Amino acid sequence: MSLSAIFVQLLNGLASASSLFLVAAGLSLIFGVTRIVNFAHGSLYMLGVYTAYSLVKTFGGGILGFWGAVLAAGLIVGVFGALVERLLLRRLYRAPELLQLLATFALVLIIRDFALWAWGPEDLLGPRAPGLDGAVGIAGRRVPEYDLLLIALGPVVLGLLWLLLTRTRWGTLVRAATEDREMAGALGVNQSWLFTSVFALGAFLAGLGGAIQIPREPAVLTMDLSILADVFVVVVVGGMGSIPGAFLAAVIIGVLKAMCIGIGNVSAFGIDFSFSKLTLVVEFIVMAVVLVIRPWGLLGRSQGIPRGAASVEPPLHLPSPALLKGFAAALLALALLPLVSDRYTLVLLTDILVFALFAVSLHFIMGPAGMHSFGHAAYFGLGAYAAALLFKHALPMELALLLAPFAAGLGALAFGWFCVRLSGVYLAMLTLAFAQIAWSVVYQWDAFTGGSNGLVGVWPAQWLAGKTAFYYLALALCAGGILILWRILYSPFGYALRAGRDSPLRADAIGIDVRRQQWLGFALAGLFAGLAGAVYAFSKGSISPDSLSIPRSVDGLVMVLMGGIQTLTGAVAGAAVFTWLQDTISRQTEFWRALLGGIILFLVLVFPQGIAGFLRERWEARAGGSKG
Amino acid sequence: MLEMKDVSSAYGRAHILYDLSLSANRGEVVVLLGRNGAGKSTTLKTLIGLVRPLAGEISFDGRRIERLEPYEIARLGLGYVPEERRIFTDLSVMDNLEVGRQAPRTGAPRWTPEKLFELFPNLADMRERRGAHISGGEQQMLTIARTLMGNPSAILLDEPSEGLAPVIVEQMARTILELKQEGLCVLLSEQNLHFANLVADRAYIIEKGHIRYQGTMTELAANAQVRATYLSV
Numbered sequence A: 001m002s003l004s005a006i007f008v009q010l011l012n013g014l015a016s017a018s019s020l021f022l023v024a025a026g027l028s029l030i031f032g033v034t035r036i037v038n039f040a041h042g043s044l045y046m047l048g049v050y051t052a053y054s055l056v057k058t059f060g061g062g063i064l065g066f067w068g069a070v071l072a073a074g075l076i077v078g079v080f081g082a083l084v085e086r087l088l089l090r091r092l093y094r095a096p097e098l099l100q101l102l103a104t105f106a107l108v109l110i111i112r113d114f115a116l117w118a119w120g121p122e123d124l125l126g127p128r129a130p131g132l133d134g135a136v137g138i139a140g141r142r143v144p145e146y147d148l149l150l151i152a153l154g155p156v157v158l159g160l161l162w163l164l165l166t167r168t169r170w171g172t173l174v175r176a177a178t179e180d181r182e183m184a185g186a187l188g189v190n191q192s193w194l195f196t197s198v199f200a201l202g203a204f205l206a207g208l209g210g211a212i213q214i215p216r217e218p219a220v221l222t223m224d225l226s227i228l229a230d231v232f233v234v235v236v237v238g239g240m241g242s243i244p245g246a247f248l249a250a251v252i253i254g255v256l257k258a259m260c261i262g263i264g265n266v267s268a269f270g271i272d273f274s275f276s277k278l279t280l281v282v283e284f285i286v287m288a289v290v291l292v293i294r295p296w297g298l299l300g301r302s303q304g305i306p307r308g309a310a311s312v313e314p315p316l317h318l319p320s321p322a323l324l325k326g327f328a329a330a331l332l333a334l335a336l337l338p339l340v341s342d343r344y345t346l347v348l349l350t351d352i353l354v355f356a357l358f359a360v361s362l363h364f365i366m367g368p369a370g371m372h373s374f375g376h377a378a379y380f381g382l383g384a385y386a387a388a389l390l391f392k393h394a395l396p397m398e399l400a401l402l403l404a405p406f407a408a409g410l411g412a413l414a415f416g417w418f419c420v421r422l423s424g425v426y427l428a429m430l431t432l433a434f435a436q437i438a439w440s441v442v443y444q445w446d447a448f449t450g451g452s453n454g455l456v457g458v459w460p461a462q463w464l465a466g467k468t469a470f471y472y473l474a475l476a477l478c479a480g481g482i483l484i485l486w487r488i489l490y491s492p493f494g495y496a497l498r499a500g501r502d503s504p505l506r507a508d509a510i511g512i513d514v515r516r517q518q519w520l521g522f523a524l525a526g527l528f529a530g531l532a533g534a535v536y537a538f539s540k541g542s543i544s545p546d547s548l549s550i551p552r553s554v555d556g557l558v559m560v561l562m563g564g565i566q567t568l569t570g571a572v573a574g575a576a577v578f579t580w581l582q583d584t585i586s587r588q589t590e591f592w593r594a595l596l597g598g599i600i601l602f603l604v605l606v607f608p609q610g611i612a613g614f615l616r617e618r619w620e621a622r623a624g625g626s627k628g
Numbered sequence B: 001m002l003e004m005k006d007v008s009s010a011y012g013r014a015h016i017l018y019d020l021s022l023s024a025n026r027g028e029v030v031v032l033l034g035r036n037g038a039g040k041s042t043t044l045k046t047l048i049g050l051v052r053p054l055a056g057e058i059s060f061d062g063r064r065i066e067r068l069e070p071y072e073i074a075r076l077g078l079g080y081v082p083e084e085r086r087i088f089t090d091l092s093v094m095d096n097l098e099v100g101r102q103a104p105r106t107g108a109p110r111w112t113p114e115k116l117f118e119l120f121p122n123l124a125d126m127r128e129r130r131g132a133h134i135s136g137g138e139q140q141m142l143t144i145a146r147t148l149m150g151n152p153s154a155i156l157l158d159e160p161s162e163g164l165a166p167v168i169v170e171q172m173a174r175t176i177l178e179l180k181q182e183g184l185c186v187l188l189s190e191q192n193l194h195f196a197n198l199v200a201d202r203a204y205i206i207e208k209g210h211i212r213y214q215g216t217m218t219e220l221a222a223n224a225q226v227r228a229t230y231l232s233v
């Protein structure tokens, strides 16, 4: 690649960095003050793109019309953000942080379907910016004028935000609340309005970041999660809560991505290497490297547990004899079910079993070990692909099924080594990054994994081909896996995991190697997620990259949280309800996502302790009431 | 002006305060004495609203406050200085003061940064320095100054002498007496009886969440048995 071509790619990268920075700055501000990891931030960006598109159509494409539309789109999204904060998130500040996450994910679903309803499924390409639709010659190449404007916009917004944060009372209060919001409250700062205004500003930045993209990128419905992954990376690489960090990271990532596209295919020493294929993962590699070297990001500072947010996890009760009897009865009922149910129910039940194991394996690291994984589908998918690939490479199905979980376990062992070095949100984001890397590899490696089409013809052996037979196989493997994981929680290893979660220092002091225990726990959870994935692959007969995508990871989170993270059985309840709901709703309406999102919101608001937690509380209240 | 009646508090399932009653008046310095873990900090946190009481009444300046949010209580003119200092380490000294600033209040002394720098001369030279980069004693001064920026009519001080060098402790005692002179109501928690003797008019002794004794400092000085039972280590 010539020098001038590199230069042009550099400019291109800087132009994308601006939009990325705007969105990331918004996410970072919101996280800093409210401690909410706003999953819906990408959706706000998407709303910005679509809204600006519609407004330009309405206002006309003149200079005033275009820029008026861009600004108005940002403002509309800002107001929407403020409403979301006041009407919804407000009720959840006292709830565990993971529930807030769940609520924001419900918003992702709702906003996605709103966009589908309002703008339809087709990609929409916005107009060029009037007056800036030409290109200027730089170093003998043509660079779009609009890109040059965007390059300038990033630093300008950075400067304005800096002034706002350091030169106004509002900014001082925001910085104070970012550090210790409880103390700020005790000094008379009304956090309620501070939160709303920060949310409004963050949403405005996301909306604006989206709106300025309309001349460069078409509006598509999947942009919410794809930008979200990018922005997570930027915020984490820069350091959570650091605006200059977000800028620096946006520039690094924007430029690196553009370079990878620019370099294209290179062949050196007889090996062909495609840099453009690297585009999808390069940012995640940067993030993994940065987090391992500087766990708090480039310009972030080590953050303790935010004050006033400490929640005391109740101890995990040993299952009571009544509950054990309940388990036995449930297993018996499941074993007898094929006698009375139809084919369709069996297929659904098989799915539920698979996802119950998946959810329990996620709960295993999230609950007892306190490691919040946003990328658990990676191991589900690794198991599924390993099963499919082993089978395709002439192994008998039974053997493929047996070996596949170990492939997932090895993957978890490798990724986990990095993850257990971090904690809290950083750990969560690193897990997400690894999942995205795994997804990208699978998605792009056409020759081996079948690329976006995945692999087909992954059918179980003859004797398991019947739905009933396969159901029994799934029951044996999944219920068995769940029972093993539960059993482990009550072993010394399980106690050590919980000790590490509750007070790592004390655990260290009494001779528990917390990191090693967590690493082992992570690998174990990956192994069983892989088992779930392998069973899933054979139950469907095919496997696609969706099985390790971010939405699948989020499904797992929703199941665990919906069930209630403090309870042992919650994950199973959550998986059953979620899988059943998704299946039922998606056959009723095209807008099943919104409906599902609405249901999740309802559950979060009404049962903040999860379904199983709610039932248990009811049960205890009744037991207590009858005694006294 | 500040009164707790039969207040009980808990953290989750851990019950900490039992039917606690106490009061403090304008222009009075009242000390809450007790050993580690007796419940002193919890009492002050309950007053400012950081811990919501399970039962009982709290009134301040003639208003019931036990259901209010901390910021609402602070805005009524009750200042709170926490035990662990909790200054904003990212913010400059001036910005720390800015966070505490509230509109002036009738019936309470009115503070400006300049007036506070007279009270705490050490801080005057480091206005733009970040909270992280000042000494422990200066941080303690800053937390008090920051709270005073809210122009409170009563102030809660959680172990203000803890971990300070003897010279600074004396300075702290003088400051508290000056606040009393200004007509503030001061409620402080202490383990250090010596320090309490320097500043307080009356004392309450708390043990395991119960008030075990109340009286003037002179009465307490005369009662060796109470001191031996509840205070000596």
Ligand SMILES: Nc1ncnc2c1ncn2[C@@H]1O[C@H](COP(=O)(O)OP(=O)(O)OP(=O)(O)O)[C@@H](O)[C@H]1O
Binding pocket: B011, B014, B016, B034, B035, B036, B037, B038, B039, B040, B041, B042, B043, B083, B191
């Ligand atoms: N956040 C909390 N969660 C649960 N228990 C707590 C919490 N904070 C304090 N406690 C417990 O409440 C009891 C009273 O604590 P408190 O901090 O009020 O004592 P204190 O008198 O201020 O002690 P010290 O002199 O050590 O500051 C102690 O047993 C303590 O362990």
Ligand SMILES: [Mg+2]
Binding pocket: B040, B041, B042, B083, B158, B159
């Ligand atoms: Mg204390």
